[in-house]
Amino acid sequence: MKQFVVGIATAGALAGVIAMSRSESTARNEAPANSNVIKIEAGEKNPWTSLKINNDPDQFQFAVVSDRTGGHREKVFSRAVSQVNLLQPQFVMSVGDLIEGYTAKEDLIKEQWDEFDGYVKRFEMPFFYVPGNHDLANKTLFAKWGERYGKRYYHFTYKNALFLCLNSENPPDGMNTIDPEQQAWVAKTIEANRDSRWTFVFLHQPIWNEKDLDKNGWASVEKSLAGRNYTVFCGHVHRYQVYDRNGMKYYQLATTGGGSRMRGVDYGEFDHVAWVTMKKDAPLIANVMLEGILPSDLKVADSEEKGYPVKKKVTHPVAGTLKLDGEPVALATVTFHTLNAETKKFSTICDGRTDELGRFQVTTYGKFDGAPAGEYVVSVRKLQKPTDGGAAKNVLPEQYATPGTTPLKVTIKDGTNDVPLLLLTK
Numbered sequence: 527m528k529q530f531v532v533g534i535a536t537a538g539a540l541a542g543v544i545a546m547s548r549s550e551s552t553a554r555n556e557a558p559a560n561s562n563v564i565k566i567e568a569g570e571k572n573p574w575t576s577l578k579i580n581n582d583p584d585q586f587q588f589a590v591v592s593d594r595t596g597g598h599r600e601k602v603f604s605r606a607v608s609q610v611n612l613l614q615p616q617f618v619m620s621v622g623d624l625i626e627g628y629t630a631k632e633d634l635i636k637e638q639w640d641e642f643d644g645y646v647k648r649f650e651m652p653f654f655y656v657p658g659n660h661d662l663a664n665k666t667l668f669a670k671w672g673e674r675y676g677k678r679y680y681h682f683t684y685k686n687a688l689f690l691c692l693n694s695e696n697p698p699d700g701m702n703t704i705d706p707e708q709q710a711w712v713a714k715t716i717e718a719n720r721d722s723r724w725t726f727v728f729l730h731q732p733i734w735n736e737k738d739l740d741k742n743g744w745a746s747v748e749k750s751l752a753g754r755n756y757t758v759f760c761g762h763v764h765r766y767q768v769y770d771r772n773g774m775k776y777y778q779l780a781t782t783g784g785g786s787r788m789r790g791v792d793y794g795e796f797d798h799v800a801w802v803t804m805k806k807d808a809p810l811i812a813n814v815m816l817e818g819i820l821p822s823d824l825k826v827a828d829s830e831e832k833g834y835p836v837k838k839k840v841t842h843p844v845a846g847t848l849k850l851d852g853e854p855v856a857l858a859t860v861t862f863h864t865l866n867a868e869t870k871k872f873s874t875i876c877d878g879r880t881d882e883l884g885r886f887q888v889t890t891y892g893k894f895d896g897a898p899a900g901e902y903v904v905s906v907r908k909l910q911k912p913t914d915g916g917a918a919k920n921v922l923p924e925q926y927a928t929p930g931t932t933p934l935k936v937t938i939k940d941g942t943n944d945v946p947l948l949l950l951t952k
Contacts, residue, residue, distance in 0.1 A: 528642040532568060535632055542707055543725065543860075545896075546590070548629065550709040550772065551831075553787075557650055557708040559578055561939050569865070582632050582805070582806055583789065584685060584686075584723075584804075584805075584806045584824035585804060585805055585806065586616050586684065586803075586804050587615045587616060587801065587802065587803045587804070588615045588616050588617050588618065588619060588802050588804075588805045589610050589613065589615040589617075589618045589619070589799045589800065589801055589802070589814075590618070590619045590620070590621065590759050590779065590799060590800040590802065591603075591606065591618060591619070591620050591621075591753070591799050591802075592620075592621055592626055592761045592779035592780060592781050592782045592784065592798070592799075593621070593622070593623040593629070593658065593761040593762065593764055593781050593782065593783075593784030594625075594642070594781075594782055594783045594784055595623045595624065595625055595626045595658075595660050595783075595784055595785075595834065596622060596623055596626075596660060596764060596784045596785040596937070597784070597785030597834050597836045598783050598784055598785060598833060598834050599714075599783055599784075599785070599786070599833045600624065600783065600829075600831055600832050600833035600865045601828070601829040601831050601833075602781075602783030602784035602797055602816070602830065602831070603644045603645060604769070604829040604830075604831035605780055605816070605826050605827060605828075605829050605831075606797070606799065606816055607646065607648045607688075608648070608798060608821075608826065608827045609678075609771050609799075609816055609819035609826065609845055610649065611648070611821075611928075612649075613799075613801070613814070613818055613819065614650070614651070615651060615801070615914075616651060616684070617651050617653070617654065617684075617909030618646075618649055618651060618652070618653045618654070619654050619656070619689070619726075619759070619778060620655060620659070620728070621656055621690075621728055621729065621730055621760050621761035621762075622656045622657050622659070622660075622661060622695075622729070622760060622761055622762070623658030623659065623660045623661065623692075623730065623762065623784060624642050624655065624657075624661055625638035625641075625642050625661055626638060626659065626834055627659075627660035627661050627663045628660060628663045628664075629667075630664055630666040630756050631669075631693070632670070632916060634665065635666065635667060635670050636670075639670070639674060641831075645831070646838050647815060647888075649865070653870065654682075654689075654691060655675055655691075655727075656691050656692070656693075656728045656729065656730065657671060657678055657695055657730065658695065658731075658762065659695050659701055659702075659730060659762070660728035661695070661799070661854075662678070662693070662695040663695075663697060664697050664698065665698065667695055667697075668696075668697055668829060668937075669753070673761065678693040678834045679691060679692050679693040679708055679711065681719075682716050683719060683722065685725045685804070686721070686722055687722060687723060687725070687726065687804055688715075688716070688719045688722040688724070688725040688726070689725075689726050689728070690712065690715065690716075690726070690727045690728065691723065691728050691729075692708065692727065692728065692729040693708065693729070694710070694729045694730045694731045694733055695730060695731075695785040702731050702736070702742060702744065703741075703742040703788070703791075704729075704732055704733070704742065704744060704747055705732070705742050706742065706743070706836075709743050709746040709747065709750075709862060709870060711759050712747050712750050713746070713749075713750040713769045715811055715867070716750045716751065716754070717750075720754075722754070723755070724754065724755050724756065724808070724809060725751065725754055725756035725757075725808075726756065726757050726758075726759070727747075727756060727757070727759070728758075728759050728760075729758075729759075729760050730760060730761055730762050731760060731762045732760045732762060732769070732776070732778050733765065734748075734769070734771060734776065741865040748771075748772060751772075751774075752772070755774070755776055755808070755818055756773070756777040757774065757775055757776075757777070757802075757809055757811075758775070758777065759777050759779060759800065760778050761775075761776075761778070761779050762780070763778055763783075764780060764781050764786050764795070764796055765780060765785050765793065765794040766780040766786060766796070766813070767794055768779065770917075771856060772850055774850055775811075775894070777800060777811065779798070779800055779873070780794055780795060780796050780797070780798055780901065781796070781797050782798065782799060782805035782816070783797060783807030784795055784936065785834075787891065787893060787946040788891060788892065788893055789889060789893050790893075793879060796815060797815070797816040797817070798813045798814055798815050798816060799813075799816070800812070800814075801811060801814045803848045818848065818879045820931060836891070838890075838891050839845070839890075840898060840899075841890050841891065841896040841897055841898055842890045842895045842896045842897065842898070842899060842939070842940055842941060842942070842943060843887075843894075843895075843896040843941075843942045843943065844878075844887065844896045844938060844940060844943045844945055844947030845858075845885065845886065845887045845888075845890045845943070845944060845945070846885070846886055846944060846946055846947055847883070847884045847885050847886070847904065848860060848880050848884045848885075848945055848947045848949070849884055849946075849947070849948055849949065850922065850923075850947070850949040850950075850951065851950060851951050852948075853885025854882075854883050854885075855884050855906075855922070855949070856878075856881065856882045856883070856884060856909060857880060857882075857908060858879070858880045858884075858906055858907065858922065859877060859878075859906070859907050859908070859909075860877060860878045860879070860880065860886050860888065860904060860905075861874055861877040861904065861906075861929075862874075862875050862876045862877065862888060862897055862902040862903075862904055862908050862936070862938075862946065863875065863902060863903050863904070863905065863906075863929040864900065864901070864902060864903075865903065866931070872925075872929040872930065874916070875890060875894075875897060875898070875902065876889055876891065876897045879893075883919065883925070896938075896943070897943075898938070898940045899938050899939055899940055900937075900938055901930025901935070901936075902935065902936050902937075903929050903932055903939055904932060904934040904935065904936055905926060905927060905928055905929050905932045905933065905934070906922060906927070906932070906934070906947065906949065907920045907922060907926070907927050908920060908921050908922045909921075910926070922949065923949060923950070923951060926949055934947060
């Protein structure tokens with residue numbers, strides 16, 4: 527029989543040690559009683575798959591928290607800090623919308639940042655701030671960030687990986703943009719770190735979805751990133767979605783306590799952290815749901831974090847069936863809009879998703895709560911990725927895709943509403 531001694535990674539050492547010996551006494555000499563080893567007797571057949579420990583020195587793990595605000599719900603983010611501590615990543619990243627903001631009252635701004643800082647100081651590892659539109663909504667908030675945290679965009683490196691923390695919010699006229707100065711900084715920083723094995727980019731808004739990427743600065747960022755391996759993380763929409771651009775993955779995270787209808791995985795609406803394991807050649811991303819992170823006693827720590835009150839109208843149940851030329855349409859998104867008679871602009875109020883039989887329920891504030899009474903125009907889209915792996919495209923008639931062109935109109939009344947929607951190819 528042969529005796530194996532397998533080293534286990536500790537907080538101070540990542541590399542394991544595998545030693546072989548011919549006898550128990552030799553093993554003890556090679557591996558003192560106080561060393562971090564497992565001693566295993568191996569035979570010709572053994573009840574394990576391998577003795578190669580998953581602790582490559584180039585490997586590391588970090589967590590990414592998403593939007594906390596935009597109508598935040600009580601006790602979610604503050605508890606998430608304790609939950610992430612259970613996972614013990616090397617550090618924690620963010621994608622903005624950390625406070626409710628949208629105020630110029632200095633005392634309220636201070637109160638909100640003091641509250642948030644109190645939560646993140648409980649992390650047992652470094653936390654990296656990234657600003658969102660709530661955090662930098664006006665010149666006062668912009669200035670207060672500078673006074674409190676200094677840089678609005680910055681970078682760092684860890685184990686030959688480059689981390690770019692960008693600012694997509696420059697009030698009053700530069701919201702949802704990367705300003706020219708920052709574009710130049712991105713190019714310079716990437717060039718200075720040309721040998722990095724991977725680049726991670728963090729910003730708040732998915733500005734690559736805008737029409738003019740030259741105008742909002744994202745075209746410049748992607749030009750600087752061209753030819754290297756990278757991954758992008760953002761938030762803002764409060765709905766999980768993965769984009770494939772330039773052969774790379776762009777992750778739009780859901781929420782870590784931010785306002786959400788919380789309809790679950792099918793809608794991309796859930797509270798989570800993205801768990802990133804950087805392997806030798808590429809990262810692995812896992813979505814860890816907060817509801818699944820529990821301590822040994824199964825009790826998540828209580829919190830005094832209060833939610834943000836949201837004004838709500840009375841809603842009424844709304845359900846229906848979507849058909850195209852008489853046939854049910856599965857996995858389509860049905861959206862209700864109102865039209866402002868003065869501004870001639872549409873506002874999105876609620877939406878729903880069809881099941882395999884074309885049935886849907888709509889949600890305004892919370893899961894399938896329906897819609898307020900009133901008149902609506904209804905847009906319908908079904909996005910589908912082509913087999914060649916390109917961008918997803920709408921496969922339903924385009925006239926139904928936007929509130930300005932759709933002929934569909936419905937009236938929601940007090941009580942239960944049944945809304946059949948009939949689409950025609952021609």
